Amino acid sequence: MVNMFKKIILLVAIFVSMMTFITLVFAERIVEVDTTDVDEGIVKVLYENEDVDKAKFMIQKDSKKYYYNLKNTDKTEEFTLQMGDGEYTLVVYENISGTKYRRVYEDTINVQIKDNTSIYTKSVQNIKYDEDSEAVELAKKLTEDADTDEEKAKAIYKYIVKNIEYDRNKIKTIDSSYVPDIDETLEDGTGICYDYSSLYAAMLRSVDVKAKLVKGNSKLIDGYHAWNEVYLDGKWVIVDTTYDAYKEQHDRSYTFKKSASKYTTDKEY
Numbered sequence: 001m002v003n004m005f006k007k008i009i010l011l012v013a014i015f016v017s018m019m020t021f022i023t024l025v026f027a028e029r030i031v032e033v034d035t036t037d038v039d040e041g042i043v044k045v046l047y048e049n050e051d052v053d054k055a056k057f058m059i060q061k062d063s064k065k066y067y068y069n070l071k072n073t074d075k076t077e078e079f080t081l082q083m084g085d086g087e088y089t090l091v092v093y094e095n096i097s098g099t100k101y102r103r104v105y106e107d108t109i110n111v112q113i114k115d116n117t118s119i120y121t122k123s124v125q126n127i128k129y130d131e132d133s134e135a136v137e138l139a140k141k142l143t144e145d146a147d148t149d150e151e152k153a154k155a156i157y158k159y160i161v162k163n164i165e166y167d168r169n170k171i172k173t174i175d176s177s178y179v180p181d182i183d184e185t186l187e188d189g190t191g192i193c194y195d196y197s198s199l200y201a202a203m204l205r206s207v208d209v210k211a212k213l214v215k216g217n218s219k220l221i222d223g224y225h226a227w228n229e230v231y232l233d234g235k236w237v238i239v240d241t242t243y244d245a246y247k248e249q250h251d252r253s254y255t256f257k258k259s260a261s262k263y264t265t266d267k268e269y
Contacts, residue, residue: 031092031105038081038088038111041119046076047092054095054177061088066267068125069177078124080269085112117231120201120210126179126194126269127213129202135182139203149209150232153239154256156203161245161254164199165190193242197226200241201269204230212236216266218243220258227263238263 032046047055047070055070061083068079070092081088092105113119123129129136142159143152167190180198185191191199197213204211210231218225220243227240238258247254 029094029104032076033090033092033105033107034076035090035107035109038109039114040122041081041111041113041116042078042122042124043081043090044076044078045070045092046074047072047094048074049094052094056093056095056101058091058093059083059088060091061086069179078122080119080122080124081111081113082119082268084116086110117210120212120231121205121208123202123205124269127182127198127201127205128179129182129206133183133202133206135186135199135203136206138186139206142203143207149230152207152209153204153211153230153232156200156207157239157241157244157256160196160200160203160241161248163189164196164241164245165249166193166242166246167191167195193221193226196242196245197228200228200239204228213269214238214263214265214267215269217264219262224266227258229268 028051029049030046034044037044043059045057047057049055049072052072055072057068057070057077057079059066059068059079059081064083066079068077071077088109088111090105090107090109091103093101094104096102138159139156142155146152146155164185170190170192178194180191180195182199182202185195185199201211201213212229213226214229215224215226218227218240220240225242227238227242229236230239231237238260239256240258243258244254244256
């Protein structure tokens with residue numbers, strides 16, 4: 001049973017509690033946190049406030065913290081509880097001014113996940129897909145004759161590596177709030193490493209292949225980087241479509257699987 005203790009640091013609220021579903025309605029603010037699916041490794045958040053430009057959602061377990069920018073719309077966003085079983089702290093912050101934020105929601109929950117690998121088949125904020133997505137339709141087409149997860153993974157990998165070019169200028173035009181749009185990446189035929197890894201993970205997940213989006217550093221790439229891990233034959237395999245697309249476009253050799261010794265993980269989704 002999820003811990004029902006709710007600590008809300010606000011003075012006035014209309015509080016509605018239905019098991020693991022919390023909605024807070026204020027004069028100009030709605031904060032809705034749905035922990036119904038925490039046993040599947042997912043928490044859902046809706047944040048609306050016309051008077052605030054920016055809001056953040058933090059997920060913490062032990063000393064590890066993940067921060068996300070909330071879109072501040074009438075649509076729910078999904079986030080992964082990918083740090084294993086145990087106690088998680090969930091916090092929603094809204095911007096006051098500049099870099100100052102105030103806490104408007106806090107909850108501590110105990111999480112027991114049914115299958116820690118099945119988390120990586122879900123549609124979440126930075127790996128967003130649905131059945132109407134062009135990328136999903138393409139993934140199904142590319143893998144219609146594939147018999148194994150590895151065949152699916154290689155078919156989608158080959159398409160991305162051969163058809164998506166790295167956009168060197170894009171990184172100069174975006175900020176930390178940027179979240180990839182997989183159909184936009186597919187349509188434009190360009191992207192940065194975050195776009196490559198989000199597109200690959202989403203396309204794989206849409207055809208039931210477990211895939212992570214990973215951020216960190218690689219000895220093969222200068223600067224902060226994003227790549228994927230794909231669950232094949234009972235183990236996680238590193239795949240770097242960004243690096244291999246560069247190799248493809250410069251007529252250089254490359255391999256589907258990368259050595260773990262070349263990569264250092266900071267965050268994984």
